Amino acid sequence: MKIAIITSGFLPVVDGVTVTVWQRLQKLSRDRHQVLVLCPDYQPIATLYPHWQQYVGNILPGVKIVPLQSEPFLDLQFERNISGKAYPALMRELEAFQPEIIHVDEPDRLHLSMQKVVGVAYAKQHQIPCVSFFHTNLIEYIEDYLPLPKFIIAILQRISRRIVRGIYNSYTATLVSSEDAGRKLIQMGIKNIVRGEFLGIDLSQYRPELKHDRFFAEKYHLPSVDRKTKLTFLGRLTPDKGWKFTLKAFETLAPSLDRSSIALLIAGDGPMEVEIRDRLRAILPEVHLLGRISPEDVPALLINSDLHITASQKETKGLTVLEAAAAGIPVLAPRAGGIIESIQPGTTGELFEPDNINDFSQKLKTLIDRPSLRQQMGEQARTFAAEHSWEQAIDRLVNVWEEKAGEGRRR
Numbered sequence: 001m002k003i004a005i006i007t008s009g010f011l012p013v014v015d016g017v018t019v020t021v022w023q024r025l026q027k028l029s030r031d032r033h034q035v036l037v038l039c040p041d042y043q044p045i046a047t048l049y050p051h052w053q054q055y056v057g058n059i060l061p062g063v064k065i066v067p068l069q070s071e072p073f074l075d076l077q078f079e080r081n082i083s084g085k086a087y088p089a090l091m092r093e094l095e096a097f098q099p100e101i102i103h104v105d106e107p108d109r110l111h112l113s114m115q116k117v118v119g120v121a122y123a124k125q126h127q128i129p130c131v132s133f134f135h136t137n138l139i140e141y142i143e144d145y146l147p148l149p150k151f152i153i154a155i156l157q158r159i160s161r162r163i164v165r166g167i168y169n170s171y172t173a174t175l176v177s178s179e180d181a182g183r184k185l186i187q188m189g190i191k192n193i194v195r196g197e198f199l200g201i202d203l204s205q206y207r208p209e210l211k212h213d214r215f216f217a218e219k220y221h222l223p224s225v226d227r228k229t230k231l232t233f234l235g236r237l238t239p240d241k242g243w244k245f246t247l248k249a250f251e252t253l254a255p256s257l258d259r260s261s262i263a264l265l266i267a268g269d270g271p272m273e274v275e276i277r278d279r280l281r282a283i284l285p286e287v288h289l290l291g292r293i294s295p296e297d298v299p300a301l302l303i304n305s306d307l308h309i310t311a312s313q314k315e316t317k318g319l320t321v322l323e324a325a326a327a328g329i330p331v332l333a334p335r336a337g338g339i340i341e342s343i344q345p346g347t348t349g350e351l352f353e354p355d356n357i358n359d360f361s362q363k364l365k366t367l368i369d370r371p372s373l374r375q376q377m378g379e380q381a382r383t384f385a386a387e388h389s390w391e392q393a394i395d396r397l398v399n400v401w402e403e404k405a406g407e408g409r410r411r
Helices: 015-032 084-097 107-114 118-127 138-145 150-169 179-188 215-220 243-256 271-282 294-301 321-329 337-342 357-369 369-387 392-411
Strands: 002-007 034-040 058-062 063-068 068-073 076-082 101-105 132-133 173-176 193-195 229-234 262-267 288-290 307-309 332-334 349-352
Touching: 002 015, 002 084, 015 058, 015 063, 015 321, 034 076, 034 084, 058 321, 063 084, 068 107, 068 288, 076 107, 084 107, 084 118, 101 107, 101 369, 107 150, 107 173, 118 132, 132 392, 150 179, 150 357, 173 179, 173 392, 179 193, 179 349, 229 294, 229 321, 243 271, 243 357, 262 294, 271 288, 294 321, 307 321, 307 357, 321 332, 321 337, 321 357, 321 369, 332 337, 332 357, 349 357, 357 369
Parallel strands: 002 034, 002 101, 034 063, 101 132, 132 173, 173 193, 229 262, 229 307, 262 288, 307 332, 332 349
Antiparallel strands: 058 063, 068 076
């Protein structure tokens, strides 16, 4: 197929959307599809991403990445969104490529800057399908990024739901990867939902031989970490990832921990970095911020960790949970959002009640104190991950594309 993908983000930014697009492109290239990817231009923040040009142009057989004029997103220095000024260029690229289908990742985010329901106009003109993918519940993020009274937040969220409903209902289909996300969209009034296991994990990257006794000494120059119980956080250092709760929970919990036996490893960057570093280092001796790490480095980091922790209540699926499962380590996460579909409590990890510091603390201490339980959970988590391969996930996605393209041709 000739597939045009318009996405809110791509590498070198590392998050759930960009990793998903990258995995998708590798599989589509192997299967000899032709793919055009239109994404934000990261040149304006080249100081943060000095190797951004590695992800531009013909990066894989049959795959071309075209960066479009971009602007900041939510005042986050490490994020960009396609600018509204890029719309004519976007249309020209589509005209030149002549796709059979258009796929749009996070059209609601793109709408914020472009003020367009991206891809739909071209699709209607050329009578081809245009499908959307719901990755992130941006409406829930309003309360994290806007310091406003609750009643104003509620009004803004009500208005936003109306706008988002109109955006997603404009597409041929809205793809979601979890039952939780699907339910929320149905409640919002979105009528074209296709639910499927469209996200996955590449188990072959999580090889047992990546684990070794001096990993942190050799990779990160942290020799003291290798001997400790390693608690790893992976993701953006932003309010939506539950960091306010995490910091408060550890400040409450720290006096009851054997602080000399644990190390906190935080992989990611964002505006909360300094606050996270300062508050955690004030209570724990081993807190290490590793910064942004590439997708290629994630398997070894997790395989050499003992437990993955997240406090995010707003995940539509939670790719890092699948990554931890593939690495053979348990996850401690809140019982909220799509993340609960990727954890079997008491079997592959534990779920704590959202915003409940006592429940979080009890379950964390149990996992720290019982290495045999962590090992047992990790083995079962890896078995769970084996059922969620990227190969199968992307085949399901292509089947939806082919089905929608076929329906379009029959009309």
